[in-house]
Amino acid sequence: MSSLVVRLAGLARNFEQGDVTIEVLRGVDMQIAPGEIVALLGPSGSGKSTLLQAVGLLEGGFEGTIEIAGQDASALNSAERTTLRRDHLGFVYQFHHLLPDFTAMENVILPQLLLNVSRADAKVRAEHLLGALGLSHRLEHRPSKLSGGEQQRVAVARALANKPQLVLADEPTGNLDEKTSERVLGEFLELVRGQGSAALVATHNERLAARMDRVVRLHEGRIE
Numbered sequence: 001m002s003s004l005v006v007r008l009a010g011l012a013r014n015f016e017q018g019d020v021t022i023e024v025l026r027g028v029d030m031q032i033a034p035g036e037i038v039a040l041l042g043p044s045g046s047g048k049s050t051l052l053q054a055v056g057l058l059e060g061g062f063e064g065t066i067e068i069a070g071q072d073a074s075a076l077n078s079a080e081r082t083t084l085r086r087d088h089l090g091f092v093y094q095f096h097h098l099l100p101d102f103t104a105m106e107n108v109i110l111p112q113l114l115l116n117v118s119r120a121d122a123k124v125r126a127e128h129l130l131g132a133l134g135l136s137h138r139l140e141h142r143p144s145k146l147s148g149g150e151q152q153r154v155a156v157a158r159a160l161a162n163k164p165q166l167v168l169a170d171e172p173t174g175n176l177d178e179k180t181s182e183r184v185l186g187e188f189l190e191l192v193r194g195q196g197s198a199a200l201v202a203t204h205n206e207r208l209a210a211r212m213d214r215v216v217r218l219h220e221g222r223i224e
């Protein structure tokens, strides 16, 4: 068993469009160690989201080796993949994907309840995370009553709630203005580092990428 959080070897993904085959990933090798924060940099269409979907065990259709938290994804059935995701992974998307009918607090409490954390402990953890993200005064607000930056902060808190081994973030600040984006990313990195999670963060922003531990570049379906 490997002590890596992520090990990809020869990862490939083709999409068929009519009679044309698009080779989006053409043999990607990548390793992420525990606690390492990696930026995945590449222009639009270079396959960043596709790679994150592979690592997040969200889609099939990949060739090659995908090992997450030391487990070979190809050896897992769908229920086992769901368990691995729930126990070890956190996700942040470009658009927050928060539950609209729940408050900020409830959005951060819910994933913890799925891991059988008591409601009291989940509440303490949610308050801590949302407080660290400057949202102590927004705990009872629903997503629609929050600004874009605040919504993304709640999404960050939700992704980190269970202290996942690995956080996957797909353009986590992609819909925010530059200043807010820099700020939210800084808060995200501080929390991720503080709790020792690893992260893989897709972005096309060189400046944001430079703030992470390591930058990997996707080019023509391979890591440069």
Ligand SMILES: Nc1ncnc2c1ncn2[C@@H]1O[C@H](COP(=O)(O)OP(=O)(O)OP(=O)(O)O)[C@@H](O)[C@H]1O
Binding pocket: 015, 016, 017, 022, 024, 042, 043, 044, 045, 046, 047, 048, 049, 050, 051, 204
């Ligand atoms: N389900 C699909 N069917 C067909 N083609 C797809 C599918 N998903 C992705 N692609 C193609 O794969 C390529 C890579 O897409 P992907 O979303 O991974 O890129 P990206 O680097 O994340 O881009 P962006 O920065 O714009 O989000 C694109 O050319 C896209 O059209």
